[in-house]
Amino acid sequence: MNTRPTPLRVLSRSDLADVPISPADVVRAVEDAYLAFAAGDSDNPRKLSVAHPDGWSVAYAMLGRDGRRRVVAMKTSYKFDPHHDRSTKRYYTTITLYDDATGMPVAMMDCARVGALRTPAVSALLVRETARPGARSVLLIGTGTQGRNALPHLLTANPGLNRLMLYGTHPEGLESVRRQLLDHDPRAELELVSDPHEAARGADVILATAGPGTHVAIEAKDLAPGATVVLVGYGLAPSTLTEADRVIATSAEQMALTGTDMAGPDGRLRPVDAELPQILNRRAVGRRTDDERVFVYNSGLVLTDIAVAHALATRAIAEGRGTEVPLWD
Structure with missing residues (x-):
């Protein structure tokens, strides 16, 4: 019987905040996770959820291998938001990693930075696979966490995009997007736009990352032929989905669960034509013609969280960060 203590490395939000990892490393980790899933090497079961009947709270549990x-992980998230007020909202996400080759725990860690990096990397891959040939312009809507991380990852996977437009209403958010872009590419130029609908008509790619309070809802009539629109948060009207020539999702199942606000006038959600894992391993295509308008729904698979979390944990532990807790002594 093994009597040696089995410590668990706990990595807090501050432990992980400045762990160095490049957008290229994140995009590569996420793509590898999708390819492994498409090849049948990994497992991503359906998430479990429980919610307060009055909508005060919601919790999710997601298991993946x-x-x-050779990593197994469990991600959990809990949101407490009784008054739909930022001052009282509480949101916590964690992920616990286990080494499936040795049977040892790797770490339990805050998941905020994992999500902040994983989601824009997924968007970058989705755009790479669905943007029309020769695409040059992108409109980013929103300056929250996802908006701030969007452009460095997008440009890593799509270096041909060179007209970068941004719409937002929070000055500090606008400045943060600009700063993170210049940290990635000091020569990049960012164009602030005042009318997102007009800007959308000249955009090859639209990334909608705004929060639920946004007044922006780009309609299908605002889109240029051949445009790709990616829904991460808010900023697109249901018509961009119902009138799309092609619909792509990271997961059709996830879109059916979380994309119901994009249903058409008949209350039905447009079916998905192809999923990202199958597109990446060339069993499906993201785009068929240059002029079709493609709607893309970015929802997470826990396997991508695992990939990014493992990369961050490996780097953090190598630097001696975190606290070892003798949980199983």
């Missing part, structure tokens, strides 16, 4: 990294 990354067969290539």
